Amino acid sequence: MGFFPSQLTRASLSSSLARRLRRPHPAAAAASAARSLTTTEGSRPSIVHKRSVDILHDPWFNKGTAFTVTERDRLDLRGLLPPNVMNSEQQIERFMFDLKRLEVNARDGARDTNSLAKWRILNRLHDRNEIMYYKVLSENIEEYAPIVYTPTVGLVCQNYSGLFRRPRGMYFSAEDRGEMMSMVYNWPADQVDMIVVTDGSRILGLGDLGIQGIGIAIGKLDLYVAAAGINPHRVLPVMIDVGTNNEKLLKDPLYLGLQQERLDGEEYLSVIDEFMRAVFTRWPNVIVQFEDFQSKWAFKLLQRYRNTYRMFNDDVQGTAGVAIAGLLGAVRAQGRPMIDFPKQKIVVAGAGSAGIGVLNAARKTMARLLGNNESAFESARSQFWVVDALGLITEDRSDIDPEALPFARKVREADRQGLREGANLVEVVKKVKPDVLLGLSAVGGLFSNEVLEALKDSTSTRPAIFAMSNPTKNAECTPEQAFTILGDHIIFASGSPFKNVDLEDGKIGHCNQGNNMYLFPGIGLGTLLSGARIISDGMLQAAAECLAAYMKEEEVLRGVIYPSISSIRDITKEVAAAVVKEAVEEDLAEGYRSMDARELKRLSQEEIVKYVQNNMWNPVYPTLVYKND
Ligand SMILES: NC(=O)c1ccc[n+]([C@@H]2O[C@H](COP(=O)([O-])OP(=O)(O)OC[C@H]3O[C@@H](n4cnc5c(N)ncnc54)[C@H](O)[C@@H]3O)[C@@H](O)[C@H]2O)c1
Ligand SMILES: O=C(O)C[C@H](O)C(=O)O
Numbered sequence: 245m246g247f248f249p250s251q252l253t254r255a256s257l258s259s260s261l262a263r264r265l266r267r268p269h270p271a272a273a274a275a276s277a278a279r280s281l282t283t284t285e286g287s288r289p290s291i292v293h294k295r296s297v298d299i300l301h302d303p304w305f306n307k308g309t310a311f312t313v314t315e316r317d318r319l320d321l322r323g324l325l326p327p328n329v330m331n332s333e334q335q336i337e338r339f340m341f342d343l344k345r346l347e348v349n350a351r352d353g354a355r356d357t358n359s360l361a362k363w364r365i366l367n368r369l370h371d372r373n374e375i376m377y378y379k380v381l382s383e384n385i386e387e388y389a390p391i392v393y394t395p396t397v398g399l400v401c402q403n404y405s406g407l408f409r410r411p412r413g414m415y416f417s418a419e420d421r422g423e424m425m426s427m428v429y430n431w432p433a434d435q436v437d438m439i440v441v442t443d444g445s446r447i448l449g450l451g452d453l454g455i456q457g458i459g460i461a462i463g464k465l466d467l468y469v470a471a472a473g474i475n476p477h478r479v480l481p482v483m484i485d486v487g488t489n490n491e492k493l494l495k496d497p498l499y500l501g502l503q504q505e506r507l508d509g510e511e512y513l514s515v516i517d518e519f520m521r522a523v524f525t526r527w528p529n530v531i532v533q534f535e536d537f538q539s540k541w542a543f544k545l546l547q548r549y550r551n552t553y554r555m556f557n558d559d560v561q562g563t564a565g566v567a568i569a570g571l572l573g574a575v576r577a578q579g580r581p582m583i584d585f586p587k588q589k590i591v592v593a594g595a596g597s598a599g600i601g602v603l604n605a606a607r608k609t610m611a612r613l614l615g616n617n618e619s620a621f622e623s624a625r626s627q628f629w630v631v632d633a634l635g636l637i638t639e640d641r642s643d644i645d646p647e648a649l650p651f652a653r654k655v656r657e658a659d660r661q662g663l664r665e666g667a668n669l670v671e672v673v674k675k676v677k678p679d680v681l682l683g684l685s686a687v688g689g690l691f692s693n694e695v696l697e698a699l700k701d702s703t704s705t706r707p708a709i710f711a712m713s714n715p716t717k718n719a720e721c722t723p724e725q726a727f728t729i730l731g732d733h734i735i736f737a738s739g740s741p742f743k744n745v746d747l748e749d750g751k752i753g754h755c756n757q758g759n760n761m762y763l764f765p766g767i768g769l770g771t772l773l774s775g776a777r778i779i780s781d782g783m784l785q786a787a788a789e790c791l792a793a794y795m796k797e798e799e800v801l802r803g804v805i806y807p808s809i810s811s812i813r814d815i816t817k818e819v820a821a822a823v824v825k826e827a828v829e830e831d832l833a834e835g836y837r838s839m840d841a842r843e844l845k846r847l848s849q850e851e852i853v854k855y856v857q858n859n860m861w862n863p864v865y866p867t868l869v870y871k872n873d
């Protein structure tokens with residue numbers, strides 16, 4: 245692990261003298277850094293090494309009917325396109341008209357088949373013209389994030405073998421052992437900033453979908469481009485196929501992956517190790533986001549790589565930050581200061597990668613607010629009750645999962661509350677009367693009417709319900725159920741998007757979307773632009789605090805604890821700036837392109853935000869210039 249042949253060669257070749265000679269003169273570096281505060285991504289021409297139909301078939305360069313007349317001449321495109329030159333707005337208008345026709349013609353409104361059809365249309369656009377695709381997505385993010393991302397992406401993954409047309413991303417399989425170091429050079433881009441990798445073992449709440457899980461990596465990277473402005477030439481979705489334990493897929497003649505049982509133990513680890521070595525050898529500065537790995541491996545892989553590679557686990561760490569921001573919002577919504585957070589009683593249903601990630605982060609946040617010492621950390625533990633598939637977790641449980649052990653209730657304590665090992669969720673809610681009920685169980689409808697009725701006795705003035713499991717049918721309850729049973733004073737958030745609820749007297753029950761999409765794009769972008777060697781707890785904490793602070797007092801008091809997805813690009817910019825700042829403060833930042841570590845240190849808060857903004861890619865057509873070399 246951590247042994248990079250190419251880095252070794254480079255390290256042994258570069259004496260400190262050579263390094264000094266290569267370093268730009270300080271004045272030149274400063275000028276270059278200043279330029280990166282004024283020029284924006286996308287305003288420079290793109291050099292292209294192909295012409296004619298090769299360009300039209302290349303989604304990275306294709307502009308379709310938007311190629312200007314002079315560009316058509318320059319690039320040998322004259323005659324290959326209909327003569328009517330359109331600007332990108334006209335192009336999008338045509339495309340949207342076609343897309344909307346689908347809704348008009350659909351008999352039963354927005355059903356699943358309808359959203360899948362929309363995904364197909366968008367995917368075809370993605371295949372033929374990337375810039376136009378991302379312009380459509382960015383400008384209509386509220387409408388189409390639920391198509392390219394959660395929840396439709398779940399349906400796409402379930403059907404991926406049938407939907408597959410053109411490949412996107414890379415596949416590393418158990419059959420490729422020993423080959424990955426060379427295979428990685430088959431990818432056409434010399435620079436990759438962001439990889440999202442999955443092994444398909446736990447896709448949303450849908451279980452093991454094997455190779456079909458690549459859809460989730462593609463969807464997450466769509467948000468990296470649309471929300472964080474990561475250049476789409478530099479993203480790489482990856483599927484590591486170590487087999488599947490999904491019986492249906494093992495027998496499905498359409499299935500595109502290896503039809504064998506998942507590798508396990510050392511064999512499994514050796515595949516992931518080889519993949520990590522290969523991608524970091526070719527792209528030493530890449531950031532790897534682990535996504536939807538079953539919890540059995542999620543924690544182990546995080547511990548294995550997080551101090552060596554630029555990586556993080558979105559389900560464990562991204563979700564934790566989003567939950568913390570929401571939990572702090574729920575305290576503020578009660579008209580109380582955030583410092584009161586350690587007094588909240590929190591029942592968590594689900595002790596997998598996401599649930600445990602949230603529990604650890606919430607406990608640390610409480611401890612910090614209580615004085616950040618050992619006894620604060622110890623006392624914070626008693627604010628949590630964790631219920632998994634076997635009921636309430638206490639120290640009485642045999643074979644307890646080591647990750648859950650710190651949150652197991654002491655038997656005497658549980659006794660005193662009239663609870664015991666394995667008590668069901670209704671009993672726990674009845675006895676604890678929690679301020680917060682948070683679900684990361686992947687069990688749709690787990691917060692049944694009975695559970696919600698029990699929550700009526702909550703000691704909070706504004707009980708908060710987080711039904712965070714995805715996709716929609718896996719949500720622990722719907723906002724309608726929650727508002728109808730508990731009233732309009734509650735705070736409600738769900739992982740997948742739901743509509744607000746119309747209540748009596750013209751009141752609106754606000755449905756927040758508590759999804760890690762509010763953090764992972766900013767964590768990735770901030771890490772990239774700071775050039776941080778690793779992603780520290782401090783950087784993740786800074787991201788979460790930034791998201792919490794994004795919400796204004798009056799919004800929070802109205803029960804709005806997460807921003808609207810329409811402002812995701814702005815939130816991501818702020819989150820990324822907070823991550824850069826923290827990386828600089830922790831001395832982890834090594835700089836990015838012309839902005840070296842020293843220059844970064846000199847930037848004011850405002851300049852950091854500007855630096856981030858100017859490095860966000862925008863979906864505008866660059867002028868293409870042909871170069872034959
Ligand atoms: N909103 C978000 O941003 C977000 C982020 C990450 C994960 N998630 C969702 O959270 C869910 C869980 O993800 P995970 O990675 O932790 O999965 P996981 O499989 O690792 O964990 C699921 C947990 O739920 C428990 N569980 C099962 N049945 C239960 C029941 N009847 N009552 C209580 N607990 C029960 C299991 O024992 C396990 O501890 C998924 O649906 C996923 O989509 C949402
Ligand atoms: O993908 C999402 O929508 C959130 C999260 O990463 C999940 O696994 O559910």
Ligand SMILES: [Mg+2]
Pocket residue numbers: 448535536558559
């Ligand atoms: Mg996930």
